[in-house]
Amino acid sequence: MTDVIVAPSKEREAGLAGIGSHRKRKEDPRLIQGKGQFLDDLKLPGTVFGDFVRSPHAHAKIKAIRADKAKAVPGIIAVLTAEDLKPLNLHWMPTLAGDRQAVLAHEKVHFQNQEVAFVVGEDRYAVADAIQLVEVDYEALPVVIDPKKAMAPNAPTLRDDLTGKDNAGQGPRRHPNHIFNWSVGDKAATDKAFAGAAVTVKEDIAYQRVFPCPLETCGCVASMDPVRGELTLYGTFQAPHVVRTVVSLIAGLPEHKIHVIAQDIGGGFGGKVGAYPGYICSAVASIVIGRPVKWVESRMDNLSTTAFARDYHMTGELAADKDGKIRALRVYVLADHGAFNAHAQPTKWPAGLFSIVTGSYDIGAAHVAVDGVFTNKAPGGVAYRCSFRVTEASYLIERMVDVLALKLGMDPADLRRKNLIQPEQFPYKSALGWEYDSGVYPAALEKALKAVDYKGLRQEQAEKRKRGELMGIGLAFFTEIVGAGPTRNCDILGIGMFDSCEIRVHPTGSIIARLGTKSTGQGHETTYAQIIASELGIPSDDIMIEEGNTDTAPYGLGTYGSRSTPVAGAACAQAARTIREKAKKIAAHMMEVSETDLEWDVDRFQIKGVPQKTVTMKQIAMAAYSNVPAGMQHGLEATNYYDPPNFTYPFGAYICVVDVDRFTGETKVRRFYALDDCGTRINPMIIEGQVHGGLTEAFAIAMGQEIVYDETGNVLGASLMDYFVPTSVETPVWETDFTVTPSPHHPIGAKGVGESPNVGGVSAFSNAVIDAFAHHGVTHMPMPHTPWRVSEVCHRLGIDK
Amino acid sequence: MIPGNFDYHRPGSVDEAAALLGRLGEDAKVLAGGHSLLPMMKLRLAEPKSLIDLGAIAELRVIREKDGVLQIGAMATEAALIASDLIRRHCPLIAEAAALIADPQVRNRGTIGGDIAHGDPGNDHPAIMLALGASFVLRGGKGERVVAAGDFYRALFETAMKADELLVEIRVPALRPGTGASYQKLKRKVGDFAIAGAAAVIGIKDGRCGHAAIALTNVGPTAVNAEAAAALLVGKAIDEALIGEAAKLAMSACAPTADLRGPVEYKTRMAGEMTRRAIREALKRAKGG
Numbered sequence A: 001m002t003d004v005i006v007a008p009s010k011e012r013e014a015g016l017a018g019i020g021s022h023r024k025r026k027e028d029p030r031l032i033q034g035k036g037q038f039l040d041d042l043k044l045p046g047t048v049f050g051d052f053v054r055s056p057h058a059h060a061k062i063k064a065i066r067a068d069k070a071k072a073v074p075g076i077i078a079v080l081t082a083e084d085l086k087p088l089n090l091h092w093m094p095t096l097a098g099d100r101q102a103v104l105a106h107e108k109v110h111f112q113n114q115e116v117a118f119v120v121g122e123d124r125y126a127v128a129d130a131i132q133l134v135e136v137d138y139e140a141l142p143v144v145i146d147p148k149k150a151m152a153p154n155a156p157t158l159r160d161d162l163t164g165k166d167n168a169g170q171g172p173r174r175h176p177n178h179i180f181n182w183s184v185g186d187k188a189a190t191d192k193a194f195a196g197a198a199v200t201v202k203e204d205i206a207y208q209r210v211f212p213c214p215l216e217t218c219g220c221v222a223s224m225d226p227v228r229g230e231l232t233l234y235g236t237f238q239a240p241h242v243v244r245t246v247v248s249l250i251a252g253l254p255e256h257k258i259h260v261i262a263q264d265i266g267g268g269f270g271g272k273v274g275a276y277p278g279y280i281c282s283a284v285a286s287i288v289i290g291r292p293v294k295w296v297e298s299r300m301d302n303l304s305t306t307a308f309a310r311d312y313h314m315t316g317e318l319a320a321d322k323d324g325k326i327r328a329l330r331v332y333v334l335a336d337h338g339a340f341n342a343h344a345q346p347t348k349w350p351a352g353l354f355s356i357v358t359g360s361y362d363i364g365a366a367h368v369a370v371d372g373v374f375t376n377k378a379p380g381g382v383a384y385r386c387s388f389r390v391t392e393a394s395y396l397i398e399r400m401v402d403v404l405a406l407k408l409g410m411d412p413a414d415l416r417r418k419n420l421i422q423p424e425q426f427p428y429k430s431a432l433g434w435e436y437d438s439g440v441y442p443a444a445l446e447k448a449l450k451a452v453d454y455k456g457l458r459q460e461q462a463e464k465r466k467r468g469e470l471m472g473i474g475l476a477f478f479t480e481i482v483g484a485g486p487t488r489n490c491d492i493l494g495i496g497m498f499d500s501c502e503i504r505v506h507p508t509g510s511i512i513a514r515l516g517t518k519s520t521g522q523g524h525e526t527t528y529a530q531i532i533a534s535e536l537g538i539p540s541d542d543i544m545i546e547e548g549n550t551d552t553a554p555y556g557l558g559t560y561g562s563r564s565t566p567v568a569g570a571a572c573a574q575a576a577r578t579i580r581e582k583a584k585k586i587a588a589h590m591m592e593v594s595e596t597d598l599e600w601d602v603d604r605f606q607i608k609g610v611p612q613k614t615v616t617m618k619q620i621a622m623a624a625y626s627n628v629p630a631g632m633q634h635g636l637e638a639t640n641y642y643d644p645p646n647f648t649y650p651f652g653a654y655i656c657v658v659d660v661d662r663f664t665g666e667t668k669v670r671r672f673y674a675l676d677d678c679g680t681r682i683n684p685m686i687i688e689g690q691v692h693g694g695l696t697e698a699f700a701i702a703m704g705q706e707i708v709y710d711e712t713g714n715v716l717g718a719s720l721m722d723y724f725v726p727t728s729v730e731t732p733v734w735e736t737d738f739t740v741t742p743s744p745h746h747p748i749g750a751k752g753v754g755e756s757p758n759v760g761g762v763s764a765f766s767n768a769v770i771d772a773f774a775h776h777g778v779t780h781m782p783m784p785h786t787p788w789r790v791s792e793v794c795h796r797l798g799i800d801k
Numbered sequence B: 001m002i003p004g005n006f007d008y009h010r011p012g013s014v015d016e017a018a019a020l021l022g023r024l025g026e027d028a029k030v031l032a033g034g035h036s037l038l039p040m041m042k043l044r045l046a047e048p049k050s051l052i053d054l055g056a057i058a059e060l061r062v063i064r065e066k067d068g069v070l071q072i073g074a075m076a077t078e079a080a081l082i083a084s085d086l087i088r089r090h091c092p093l094i095a096e097a098a099a100l101i102a103d104p105q106v107r108n109r110g111t112i113g114g115d116i117a118h119g120d121p122g123n124d125h126p127a128i129m130l131a132l133g134a135s136f137v138l139r140g141g142k143g144e145r146v147v148a149a150g151d152f153y154r155a156l157f158e159t160a161m162k163a164d165e166l167l168v169e170i171r172v173p174a175l176r177p178g179t180g181a182s183y184q185k186l187k188r189k190v191g192d193f194a195i196a197g198a199a200a201v202i203g204i205k206d207g208r209c210g211h212a213a214i215a216l217t218n219v220g221p222t223a224v225n226a227e228a229a230a231a232l233l234v235g236k237a238i239d240e241a242l243i244g245e246a247a248k249l250a251m252s253a254c255a256p257t258a259d260l261r262g263p264v265e266y267k268t269r270m271a272g273e274m275t276r277r278a279i280r281e282a283l284k285r286a287k288g289g
């Protein structure tokens, strides 16, 4: 116990760089100096390389595979085909959605670039030469690319392996190419509301197939130690623990003999959640060869075969009163899942959290039905920077509100005003069954409108329209649902979607904390340290965060769906609080007072009313290893597995202003304002960075990204020459803003933000482009809004002369 | 993304390079900046047995002016064109167009010779060369010959160059006073090839068009020389109506293929729009604006 003059609380608090601090990211010194350790940086002695022979066909029978010439290339060690994996029962692997996926094509290929054989050699060059020499005889079959044709009576059957199975993992099927039908909501009430409605609108709204395109492609190094019988799998895994469990289940290796390690990862955005054939083939090859096997995707492999996002073909309908009050929403979705049902969603939700589709609006009745179908395209269906299908849902409702506004002749801002859920309605129960935790929507909308001088913009637009110029103003008021999730709702392969944190305080008062999540660039090492700093009064600089090693970190479900802060961040705070409880007992013992006489003050306990009588957390840490009360165990650590009581519901108001060149169809984003409410703000600078990145991706999706197939199933433009990744030249300037409505059920009130900008951004861009044509009666234009698509509209309207 | 095996040669002089090319013939490819050739090799769309790298031949990088003609070494990089005072003075259009090609990395290595010799209709220099009335000096086993840009392009990736010939120099007449030139390129993003591009060179005398040339990028199997469009302007005072007519003629000379940049009809329209913009700007410059 010290008896000294203590610095004021405010000063000590600032010194912690805890919650609310703009502190710089702890990971950046290594990342910006090129000292990160990414998968391809890993060079284990004796490593060999593997790569795939891929199918040129989208749908074909495999008649024969001849690998003799390939095996004769100097340096080639093995060529694996499905026939080689079959005895191990590894030619197929289970997907996260209850279906199965070919590891190496067995008897048939189902999409272009599908993995057909795995060639392993001493170096990449020999492997590339040998791949060319593997001869495969194909017999081409008719292909299905358009999901609308998948369930036609005469459509070719794509998945012969499912013949006779009326269930592909997610409920009954009614056609060989059908995967599931899922519906939610009160159909009768919805139909009734539509029947009696003064105004109804209906629009087909497609969300194209896109791909997250992280800087680092997928890859792994599998290293089997034949003596110990242990497999170490290094890789680009957003969910390393799940990968270990899956590998154990399908490879039949005991889980404790598998070590999964995810090092630095260069972006994931959902694409690194699932398991890919490359992981399985590398593991098998390493087991067979007894040497480490490295597999790293090329950019083209990554773009054309790694799990895609969206490909949702939606029809939205709104019913409303004459004054704009929305009464009901009806949505039908045709979901294109590609060749295998391999989407990454919580098990019980075949359309993810799409039922958040009523958005930020108080809508009395709603009904959603979704059909999933197979096509001859790469499998996937990941959340590209959005919580499970939320961006699709948000896009649908935000577009539909604009469509309704046009029909009513109402300003889109007024229509939103009229229908927003009011603050006093929280916790708000939505027609489709969600309980929104907190929100003050009207204030956020008004703040946004004021910030951009919305009225002034509309005036300017009216003047421009008189001169024949095209200017568009796009609004989006989105509600996210993140932090999957409550284990009663959410599991993956039966494992509840909790997350975890283990904190250990060392005798000198520094800390190591390990978590079940895995950063792919979000700054976890900084954010989690800030939470612990505030909870325990130890500077965030003295706290090391570790993730990604399944041997040392507690089990967790990984990072996606903006779940890290809502779930693992809560585990962090809870574990810290357990430690603080123990620390209090030690403090009482040190000061020889009762626990009830103590109160917490930033970084220490003090005797109530005697501010100079204190012990600091640092002192307590030492005491925990040297001077604990009788009967207490030594040490100062805690582990918490956090099962969130509910999702969190971040929201925001985005406004986008564009100018369209009617002669070329080019769209220039003049202004983009983003107001985000993610509850308690842990590191405002990181939040801003997340918003910048998310908006840039939203911009890319709305304005250019699309994985395109031709009718015969060729995937077009799977290179960065065509696939739109904006540079700093194209990227607009982002104006960020915020309101703070803490989550009432989260230990520190935080909600998660990483994906909000994608969810809200895409709608705002799209609404802005389409709004530029509103005075011509245009209700919808398909994304992405590339110059040629926009120009087609100008041409059709005859305004390009 | 790994090329097949090949031999690598790095001659020190044009003579040596020409001799090598004569000896290795069809199986060899000349390597300049590599920014068109190497991507094709990595995709194994091109699998030459030998590469003859011109990178060590200093004389091929020289840019000079002689008797009103710019003589540009085939190995001059885009970055060198942009930085050249001579080019800026005598034919700024070349530097302006070079600045619209790809990105700084590509421009630091990519060469004007490679851009011209590759025969890709998406490349920007071919249309510029057509509009400027350039000619190309080719060096083969039998010595040198000079081919006009207008006679150089035969078909997609096919030029008048024989397998044993090297492009050594590009000759461009300096722009005369009273002449303006402009290149307008529409692209999806910075660094992209053109959706459509148009180069216009216009000479004005006594308020009328004395000379005109218009050429288009990426709207046909080769760069398109829009001769009819240019001819329409000659002898007339150019106004918006005439520009519109010329653009229509330019469009009728287009035969683009559809790709992810857009369908045929869109690309054709954009060629028209770029033509309009290029004529307007060239005219403004010709008039000293």
Ligand SMILES: Cc1cc2nc3c(=O)[nH]c(=O)nc-3n(C[C@H](O)[C@H](O)[C@H](O)COP(=O)(O)OP(=O)(O)OC[C@H]3O[C@@H](n4cnc5c(N)ncnc54)[C@H](O)[C@@H]3O)c2cc1C
Pocket (backbone or CB within 6 Å): B029, B030, B031, B032, B033, B034, B035, B036, B037, B038, B039, B054, B074, B075, B100, B101, B102, B103, B106, B109, B110, B111, B112, B113, B114, B115, B116, B117, B118, B122, B123, B124, B125, B165, B166, B167, B168, B191, B192, B193, B194
């Ligand atoms: C990302 C990217 C974007 C690009 N965007 C554009 C663009 O917008 N506009 C544009 O114009 N170009 C673009 N390019 C192409 C680039 O400008 C190339 O550099 C150029 O087309 C070829 O020049 P090079 O010096 O690189 O030639 P190389 O790639 O080395 O050679 C190209 C071909 O020409 C032959 N060749 C080269 N030099 C000679 C010679 N002296 N004599 C005979 N044959 C020769 C080679 O054998 C080869 O067949 C782009 C390239 C990339 C990678």
